[in-house]
Amino acid sequence: MNDAPDDRQHFTQAVTQLGERQDVVASKAIFNSQGLKVVDKGTRINVGLYERLMRHSLSAPLEESVVSANGVSGESLKRTAASILEEVPFFGRLGPEGPQRKLLLNVIETVPLPEAMAFQLTVARDVRPEIYMNLVRTALVAIWLVNKPPLVSRFDLGMAAAAGLLHDIGMLHVDPVLLQPAFRLNREQRRQLYSHPLLSTTLVERHHQYPREVIRAVSEHQEYLDGSGYPRNLSGDAISTLGRVICLSQVVAAMFAPGRSAPEMQLSVLLRLNAHRYDPELSARVLTMVQPQLDVLSAAVVLLDDPVGLLGEIDAILAQLPLELPSDPAMAPARGEAMALVADHGLKLRRALAGVGAVPDQLAQLGDALQDESVQTELTLLAREASWQLRTLGREARRRWRNGADETYPVPMQQWLDRIDALVAAITGPTAQPAAGPQPSDATGTDLGAT
Numbered sequence: 001m002n003d004a005p006d007d008r009q010h011f012t013q014a015v016t017q018l019g020e021r022q023d024v025v026a027s028k029a030i031f032n033s034q035g036l037k038v039v040d041k042g043t044r045i046n047v048g049l050y051e052r053l054m055r056h057s058l059s060a061p062l063e064e065s066v067v068s069a070n071g072v073s074g075e076s077l078k079r080t081a082a083s084i085l086e087e088v089p090f091f092g093r094l095g096p097e098g099p100q101r102k103l104l105l106n107v108i109e110t111v112p113l114p115e116a117m118a119f120q121l122t123v124a125r126d127v128r129p130e131i132y133m134n135l136v137r138t139a140l141v142a143i144w145l146v147n148k149p150p151l152v153s154r155f156d157l158g159m160a161a162a163a164g165l166l167h168d169i170g171m172l173h174v175d176p177v178l179l180q181p182a183f184r185l186n187r188e189q190r191r192q193l194y195s196h197p198l199l200s201t202t203l204v205e206r207h208h209q210y211p212r213e214v215i216r217a218v219s220e221h222q223e224y225l226d227g228s229g230y231p232r233n234l235s236g237d238a239i240s241t242l243g244r245v246i247c248l249s250q251v252v253a254a255m256f257a258p259g260r261s262a263p264e265m266q267l268s269v270l271l272r273l274n275a276h277r278y279d280p281e282l283s284a285r286v287l288t289m290v291q292p293q294l295d296v297l298s299a300a301v302v303l304l305d306d307p308v309g310l311l312g313e314i315d316a317i318l319a320q321l322p323l324e325l326p327s328d329p330a331m332a333p334a335r336g337e338a339m340a341l342v343a344d345h346g347l348k349l350r351r352a353l354a355g356v357g358a359v360p361d362q363l364a365q366l367g368d369a370l371q372d373e374s375v376q377t378e379l380t381l382l383a384r385e386a387s388w389q390l391r392t393l394g395r396e397a398r399r400r401w402r403n404g405a406d407e408t409y410p411v412p413m414q415q416w417l418d419r420i421d422a423l424v425a426a427i428t429g430p431t432a433q434p435a436a437g438p439q440p441s442d443a444t445g446t447d448l449g450a451t
Contacts, residue, residue, distance in 0.1 A: 019046040023069035032056035072121040078109040112209040137253035139164035163217040170199030217242035224277040244279040265292040276348040307379035321346040338400035394420040
């Protein structure tokens with residue numbers, strides 16, 4: 001982990017905030033990198049110590065030098081997981097009362113938690129609860145996905161639980177504005193968001209209680225089968241089996257964050273439009289558990305005025321790819337290859353829209369059925385999800401093109417990007433975040449993604 005102040009200040013601040021809510025003390029003397037004592041053993045950590053801690057580069061990570069009075073434990077994780085299974089119908093179907101629920105809860109309870117990792121989960125629970133709850137939901141989905149015939153070992157279930165529970169622990173160490181849906185990210189915040197899988201990997205790897213499979217899955221939780229993910233743009237078989245499980249699990253988990261409208265309908269649409277991104281067998285299993293009709297009864301979706309027209313505009317924008325773009329001769333081969341990948345991802349999205357009947361020729365055949373509210377609801381959700389996929393495509397194009405400091409995009413590309421931005425703004429507003437979680441502002445990737 002980079003120990004530059006800009007990278008550690010956010011976690012240090014969260015720790016001091018925790019110290020205002022419960023007893024957090026130094027479990028040992030804290031020294032700076034020059035060997036000078038910064039804090040005595042037993043000192044209570046609070047906001048008054050924040051500036052002192054920030055003035056020094058510490059000799060050891062802060063989380064390894066402090067303890068809390070009311071920390072996360074296996075028992076408390078089990079209680080949180082039990083409340084999710086009880087209160088969220090979708091999760092109740094994953095773990096119905098009886099042996100299946102008992103297994104899920106027992107696996108969650110026995111995830112290895114070194115003291116420093118338990119402390120970070122405590123910070124998440126008490127200072128960043130949205131992260132904590134998402135981690136527990138992700139772990140539950142991951143266990144369920146791995147637990148399938150033929151008989152799976154308890155070790156495999158434990159690896160899935162650990163990877164799901166810890167995959168986003170790095171988000172505690174980045175700027176908390178990344179969790180605010182309406183915040184437009186700057187370059188530094190985008191860098192933090194891109195690097196958080198690597199940061200999570202470093203934090204998990206420090207503890208030798210987690211197998212290599214867990215560490216690898218944590219590093220891959222934002223990698224997609226089509227190569228559009230981050231941080232390494234892995235694709236296909238380059239992504240491990242457990243990495244695929246965690247990637248999908250965190251997407252599913254994010255859809256059930258509190259306050260989300262019609263989560264099962266949104267999840268159904270998301271998975272059907274992203275067949276090129278997620279493991280098809282795993283996605284199919286999740287879809288068997290989704291009951292979108294329940295959302296119709298419990299949560300209203302705000303309908304778009306003209307979802308058919310918006311879907312037509314999305315199709316027209318996708319039809320512009322590949323763009324014929326002039327470029328610096330020295331950069332032309334790399335940029336040509338990059339834009340070919342973007343065009344391929346755009347083609348897959350266009351095919352996915354055709355696969356769910358959401359392209360102009362198919363929509364024209366619906367006739368009077370378009371007046372049906374259930375059809376309008378489905379088309380609204382399709383348009384919103386497709387717009388976010390299109391925005392992700394634009395971000396990917398920007399990232400892969402790699403403009404120099406004083407360089408501008410070719411006119412056709414800039415016009416294409418402007419057209420995407422205008423469409424997304426028309427549907428959701430210029431700074432809103434996608435249904436499945438925060439994403440970089442000018443690049444591809446999903447989290448608290450999921451898409």
